Amino acid sequence: MKIHNTTGGRIFDGANYVFLALIGIVTLLPFVYVVAGSFATEVEITSRPFFVWPNEVSLESYKYIFSTPAFMRALVTTILVTVVGTVVQLVLTVSMAYPLSKKQLPGRKLILNLVVFAMVFSGGMIPTFLLVKDLGLLNSYWALILPAAINPFSLIIIKNFFQELPAELEESAKIDGATEVGILWRILLPLSKPVLATFALFYAVGIWNDFMSPLLYLNDNSMWTLQMYLRQVTAASDLMASGNIDPNYIPPAQGIKFAVIVVATLPILVFYPFLQKHFAKGMLVGSVKG
Amino acid sequence: MAQLLPVVDTPSRAESETVRTTSDGARGPLRKRTFRTQFRHYKWLYLLLLPGILYFAIFRYGPMYGVTIAFKDYVPFLGVNGSPWVGVQNFADFFANPDFPRLMGNTLILAGLSLGIAFPLTIVLALLLNEVRLSILKRTVQTLVYIPHFLSWTIVASLSFLLFALDLGPLFHFLNGLFGTEIDFLTDPAWFRPLIVLQDIWKNTGWGTIIFLAALSTVDQDQYEAAILDGAGRFQRVWHITLPAIRSTIIVMLILAIGQMLNTGFEQIYLMTNALNRSVADVFDTYVYFVGITQGAYSYSTTVGLFKSVIGIVLIFGTNWLAKRFNQSGLF
Numbered sequence: 045m046k047i048h049n050t051t052g053g054r055i056f057d058g059a060n061y062v063f064l065a066l067i068g069i070v071t072l073l074p075f076v077y078v079v080a081g082s083f084a085t086e087v088e089i090t091s092r093p094f095f096v097w098p099n100e101v102s103l104e105s106y107k108y109i110f111s112t113p114a115f116m117r118a119l120v121t122t123i124l125v126t127v128v129g130t131v132v133q134l135v136l137t138v139s140m141a142y143p144l145s146k147k148q149l150p151g152r153k154l155i156l157n158l159v160v161f162a163m164v165f166s167g168g169m170i171p172t173f174l175l176v177k178d179l180g181l182l183n184s185y186w187a188l189i190l191p192a193a194i195n196p197f198s199l200i201i202i203k204n205f206f207q208e209l210p211a212e213l214e215e216s217a218k219i220d221g222a223t224e225v226g227i228l229w230r231i232l233l234p235l236s237k238p239v240l241a242t243f244a245l246f247y248a249v250g251i252w253n254d255f256m257s258p259l260l261y262l263n264d265n266s267m268w269t270l271q272m273y274l275r276q277v278t279a280a281s282d283l284m285a286s287g288n289i290d291p292n293y294i295p296p297a298q299g300i301k302f303a304v305i306v307v308a309t310l311p312i313l314v315f316y317p318f319l320q321k322h323f324a325k326g327m328l329v330g331s332v333k334g
Numbered sequence: 335m336a337q338l339l340p341v342v343d344t345p346s347r348a349e350s351e352t353v354r355t356t357s358d359g360a361r362g363p364l365r366k367r368t369f370r371t372q373f374r375h376y377k378w379l380y381l382l383l384l385p386g387i388l389y390f391a392i393f394r395y396g397p398m399y400g401v402t403i404a405f406k407d408y409v410p411f412l413g414v415n416g417s418p419w420v421g422v423q424n425f426a427d428f429f430a431n432p433d434f435p436r437l438m439g440n441t442l443i444l445a446g447l448s449l450g451i452a453f454p455l456t457i458v459l460a461l462l463l464n465e466v467r468l469s470i471l472k473r474t475v476q477t478l479v480y481i482p483h484f485l486s487w488t489i490v491a492s493l494s495f496l497l498f499a500l501d502l503g504p505l506f507h508f509l510n511g512l513f514g515t516e517i518d519f520l521t522d523p524a525w526f527r528p529l530i531v532l533q534d535i536w537k538n539t540g541w542g543t544i545i546f547l548a549a550l551s552t553v554d555q556d557q558y559e560a561a562i563l564d565g566a567g568r569f570q571r572v573w574h575i576t577l578p579a580i581r582s583t584i585i586v587m588l589i590l591a592i593g594q595m596l597n598t599g600f601e602q603i604y605l606m607t608n609a610l611n612r613s614v615a616d617v618f619d620t621y622v623y624f625v626g627i628t629q630g631a632y633s634y635s636t637t638v639g640l641f642k643s644v645i646g647i648v649l650i651f652g653t654n655w656l657a658k659r660f661n662q663s664g665l666f
Contacts, residue, residue, distance in 0.1 A: 050567075050568075052567070052568065053567075053568050056465075056568055057465070057466075057467075060462055060465055060466065061466065061468065061471055063462065064462060064463065064466065064471065064475045065471065065475070067459070067475065067478075067479065068474060068475045068478040068479065071478050071479050071481065071482060071536065071540065072478055074493045074497060077496075077497075077504065078493065078496065081496075089502075090502060093502075093503075093504050093507040093508075094504035094507070094508070136385055136386060136389060137386075139382045139383075139385055139386060140382070140383055140385070140386025140387075140389075142379075142382055143376075143379035143380065143382050143383040144383070146379060149376060149379055150372065150376070155383070155387065158390060158395075159390065162390060162394040162395070164647070165398065165643060165647070166394070166397065166398070166643070167394075167396070167397020167398045167399075167400050167401050168397065168401065168622070168636065168639035168640065168642075168643060169600070169619075169622050169623065169626065169627075169635075169639055170400075170403075170622060170626045170627075170632055170635050170636040170639060171396075171397035171398070171399075171400030171401050171403065171636060171639075172393075172397040172400075173626070173627065174400055174403075174408075174414070174632060175392075175393070175396045175397050175400055178413070179392075190389075190393060191393050192393075193389050193393065194386060194389050194390070199386075223378060224378040224379055224382070225378050225382070228382070249484055252486070253484075253485070253486030253487075253488070253489075254486075255486060255487060255488045255601050255605070256600055256601055259604075260623075260627060271486055271488040274488050274489070274492055275488050275491075275492075275605065278491070278492035278495050278496070279491070279492075279495060279605070298496075298502065301492065301495075301496060302496070304492075305489060305492050305493065305496070308486070308488070308489055309485060309489055312484050312485060313481070316481060316484060319484065320477060320480060
């Protein structure tokens with residue numbers, strides 16, 4: 045279909061294109077500035093108000109952070125917690141989604157209703173904190189993984205996905221003598237790879253980005269995750285104002301802040317194209333009731 | 335009689351039928367076996383279901399039971415069950431506390447700014463993107479504006495600290511140079527709310543357009559052609575065709591947004607709070623943390639959290655009712 049365009053329409057289109065391009069650039073600029081700053085010398089960061097390319101490329105900031113034990117510990121910890129957490133959360137979600145995709149399973153409706161109710165109402169921060177404390181999970185990395193192990197939205201979307209797979213696949217496997225677990229493992233999971241990869245990425249991003257759980261559940265500085273470390277580095281001067289940390293603490297040089305932000309952002313940006321490929325589809329599947 | 339009963343489909347029903355048929359000596363054991371067979375038939379599925387059920391029981395419903403401490407005087411040593419009941423004393427304390435009107439005000443102002451500025455901007459951005467026929471531009475802009483959604487609030491806050499840093503930040507220089515001022519945006523209480531709204535817009539507006547763009551893609555294209563034949567201009571077409579077509583989506587999203595009004599986002603506010611802006615920064619979510627976790631007032635802070643959840647549920651059902659009242663399709 046071709047819509048005839050008037051002069052006014054063309055002017056609008058032009059202005060709209062320029063405006064949207066600007067929006068895109070404005071969204072991107074903070075990253076460009078931080079990346080440029082992370083490769084700049086301390087002198088350049090403190091003397092030039094804004095730049096997208098450093099005059100003198102320097103790796104000093106990265107050399108410094110990668111030789112800082114506290115940073116390395118936080119980085120390795122976060123990677124491990126993210127990998128283990130993603131596997132645990134995905135396995136739990138799939139394991140629950142599959143039986144719930146069987147319409148004939150007795151008790152299915154009740155469980156689904158309870159899941160939906162948990163989406164609407166939650167106990168809140170303090171009762172969850174007390175539960176984690178009573179379970180002895182304070183200062184344990186499991187506290188970052190288990191309380192949010194199954195996302196009800198993801199559960200229902202994966203359940204719907206299993207439900208929509210052709211039933212003939214399972215029936216023929218059953219005739220061949222496959223068990224339920226065998227069907228899930230050998231037939232459904234290989235078919236669901238793209239969907240599961242998407243939800244794995246969403247879980248991974250959630251754990252990587254989580255700030256509240258480590259803040260609530262990890263009291264020990266040596267257990268901190270990258271987000272906690274980032275917070276301490278970038279807000280150090282501010283924390284001093286509120287008296288939360290040692291006044292003798294010397295705020296890190298600007299360049300180090302830039303480099304830590306880049307490291308904390310990088311994995312998200314690397315995996316973003318894979319996420320983007322699927323999330324629009326995932327959102328649409330999610331909007332279908334059932 | 336027994337044979338006419340429907341095939342059992344829930345365990346509880348199977349049991350009651352077993353009881354009913356025990357008078358019939360021959361049928362009793364058979365029925366029992368049927369239930370057992372049913373269960374045995376599905377045992378692998380139930381086994382797969384078990385970890386999930388345990389998760390929901392412990393980590394989702396456990397805290398819901400823990401909410402009872404809002405009506406108790408929680409003593410860690412006595413636990414949730416052992417602590418003495420105090421009725422609505424915690425609520426009375428909270429409503430009498432001068433913090434209450436301040437928290438309510440701060441929370442409502444931030445929610446109002448979000449609903450009044452960020453929400454319409456999302457629709458405007460979706461409409462502008464929808465008007466783009468140059469698909470490479472559309473896809474590029476979409477790719478860029480979705481990115482911030484995936485970044486943590488810690489990164490967003492850190493970026494803000496760098497951009498607005500006193501004497502160093504690019505935006506500190508740019509804005510102060512533009513207006514000839516000497517404002518420290520990060521600590522000035524007057525700038526707390528604009529910063530929060532700005533972060534919110536930067537992080538979530540792009541992502542928010544997805545649902546509206548999906549709704550826009552279903553608009554019947556023939557209507558536009560008919561409108562053009564009738565001489566309707568670009569803006570008239572948007573006003574009379576596009577917007578009405580996505581009205582139900584807008585209403586659903588608005589109901590959801592209003593239901594979430596009091597959830598100001600703990601991480602964002604916490605990260606932007608400092609000693610100088612506490613008077614405007616304190617909202618229900620961060621107050622629960624400061625009073626509950628750092629000061630150990632567990633019962634009182636649970637009360638504050640419960641109050642917030644209940645208001646949220648009232649808001650979502652209230653808006654839904656209003657939407658239906660005015661003949662719009664509601665959420666449920």
